[in-house]
Amino acid sequence: MSSLKTLVPPKPIKLYSCVICPWAARTWIALTQANVEFEYIEIDLKNKPEWFLKEVNPGGKVPTLKYGDDIIIESAITTEFVADLFPEAKLIPDDPFLRAQSRLMADRFMEYLVPVYRELYVACNVDAAANVFGAIDKFLPYLKDAKPFFGGSDHLTLAEILIAPFLSRLYMVLESGLVSGETLETLTSDPKYEYFNTWAQNIFATPGLKGTFDKTANLNWMKERLSSLGKL
Ligand SMILES: N[C@@H](CCC(=O)N[C@@H](CS)C(=O)NCC(=O)O)C(=O)O
Incomplete structure (x- = not known):
């Protein structure tokens, strides 16, 4: 549900993404649709930053979601994580x-x-x-x-x-x-x-x-x- 209220996550969320990646877009859409407070970080996939590979995701793929100090990968999972974290956004049908x-x-x-x-x-x-x-x-x-x-x-x-x-x-x-x-x-x-x-x-x-x-x-x-x- 698109609520006007900004949803503040219990721990900070960072989304490592790339504008041309449809997989990453899934999680980006979920966060945007639910009006969640998060930090968007664009990754140049042709020239991946050292820090991304060393400190965030050695697998080097987007989307990568950082929740507090925890890393979550795979778009179906990162997107469902957003839905689970914000039940008030009703991104998953109740029935x-x-x-x-x-x-x-x-x-x-x-x-x-x-x-x-x-x-x-x-x-x-x-x-x-x-x-x-x-x-x-x-x-x-x-x-x-x-x-x-x-x-x-x-x-x-x-x-x-x-x-x-x-x-x-x-x-x-x-x-x-x-x-x-x-x-x-x-x-x-x-x-x-x-x-x-x-x-x-x-x-x-x-x-x-x-x-x-x-x-x-x-x-x-x-x-x-x-x-x-x-x-x-
Ligand atoms: N199965 C992954 C696919 C993600 C994926 O393939 N992302 C591409 C960009 S569209 C990527 O990060 N490519 C960089 C690489 O493979 O090194 C998911 O659903 O998250």
Whole structure:
């Protein structure tokens, strides 16, 4: 729940992140959405600071969450940690069945739609855009009561937070002009995809997404990659 009140953690939180990392974005979104007080530290992944590797995370990955003196890694775990630490933010549905269903929804999104995101954004196979439709068709039965969010929730919960960084980058590529505009046109105008598209737009309009997603930096990353692959 996006509360106006700033949530002060029992111990200081530091998030080591990188603007172009969707995994790190999960925890960043959770902290931002819940309006938690934390320190954001940007890590240059191409040139990782010595202190980060020595004193924070020898594994060298983001997200890394520091809570007091403790280190927590792996985005699904760091994000759930935020939800657990701030029950008042209601990032996890109260009802156990709804919770189970929301986890299944997130799993299915990772199974069906993240491969399309990877193909488009990471592999820069710009001809793969239309694959999004088959993936959405398989995913839709798991997206229950998205009114406006999963399970009829009026705010983002954990499952959607885990999904959001990939969903936002997927749309970013479709909107970028780097791929044919036909896919976006169908996605946003065909009644068959209205439910999915409205849900996606609702997610993009949340404080968690608006406060964290840097489209320019992420698009630049893709352009550099396209260029290094000789595709731009
Ligand atoms: N399974 C990890 C994946 C995190 C990940 O791969 N992060 C990338 C950036 S997007 C990273 O830190 N790469 C640096 C490296 O592998 O050295 C998670 O969910 O947290």
